[in-house]
Amino acid sequence: MLNQPRELDGVFHALADATRRQIVERLSRGPASVSELAEPLEMSLPAVLQHLQVLEGSGLVRSSKVGRVRTCHVETAALRTAERWMCERRATWERRLDRLGEFLAAGDPAKKAKKRSKS
Amino acid sequence: MLNQPRELDGVFHALADATRRQIVERLSRGPASVSELAEPLEMSLPAVLQHLQVLEGSGLVRSSKVGRVRTCHVETAALRTAERWMCERRATWERRLDRLGEFLAAGDPAKKAKKRSKS
Numbered sequence: 696m697l698n699q700p701r702e703l704d705g706v707f708h709a710l711a712d713a714t715r716r717q718i719v720e721r722l723s724r725g726p727a728s729v730s731e732l733a734e735p736l737e738m739s740l741p742a743v744l745q746h747l748q749v750l751e752g753s754g755l756v757r758s759s760k761v762g763r764v765r766t767c768h769v770e771t772a773a774l775r776t777a778e779r780w781m782c783e784r785r786a787t788w789e790r791r792l793d794r795l796g797e798f799l800a801a802g803d804p805a806k807k808a809k810k811r812s813k814s
Numbered sequence: 815m816l817n818q819p820r821e822l823d824g825v826f827h828a829l830a831d832a833t834r835r836q837i838v839e840r841l842s843r844g845p846a847s848v849s850e851l852a853e854p855l856e857m858s859l860p861a862v863l864q865h866l867q868v869l870e871g872s873g874l875v876r877s878s879k880v881g882r883v884r885t886c887h888v889e890t891a892a893l894r895t896a897e898r899w900m901c902e903r904r905a906t907w908e909r910r911l912d913r914l915g916e917f918l919a920a921g922d923p924a925k926k927a928k929k930r931s932k933s
Contacts, residue, residue, distance in 0.1 A: 700832040707830035713819040723906040781897040787842040
């Protein structure tokens, strides 16, 4: 069936929240400390840390601590896995539409056969 | 900030479950009745209907009833919205890496200036 179903569960769950998407959006522009990430968000630091925990759990974000500063960065591999899943679904759907288009362009085979027998 | 945050919440939440992804996968190959969708899934029909409700709520799936048969099909617009969001994050990240690469390829400007003043 699917590759890495657990990984996909985690990534999609992490992205199902506007605050967490905002964090990923910020980190895609470059690494940031926890306090830099918290600054534009209207919530307490513990709430931000909880969101970061979900993001780290999903593999979308990694962090490292140097001294008292924890710096976060985005992990594009997890984002890519989810993007690939979506892209594959869309490709299957578009191939189906292409085949349908070709079928319609070729015309109704029954009608064509009738036409040929008349000429 | 983000376009359609509510829509994205719903789509990502709907996709954060392996059964619901399996349903989307099946429907990307073509429309199917509820019983056709339920067949490969090891769960009760009410459980399948609940998953379909989440998928319909997110806009990923639409269904219509003719007589006693409810037929479902995938709505690629919602899938595209989520895919676009991911693609944009990745593009931002890759542009950042490109700029970093250019900076490194150009070498350290301070060192270059020193070299020029010597020659």
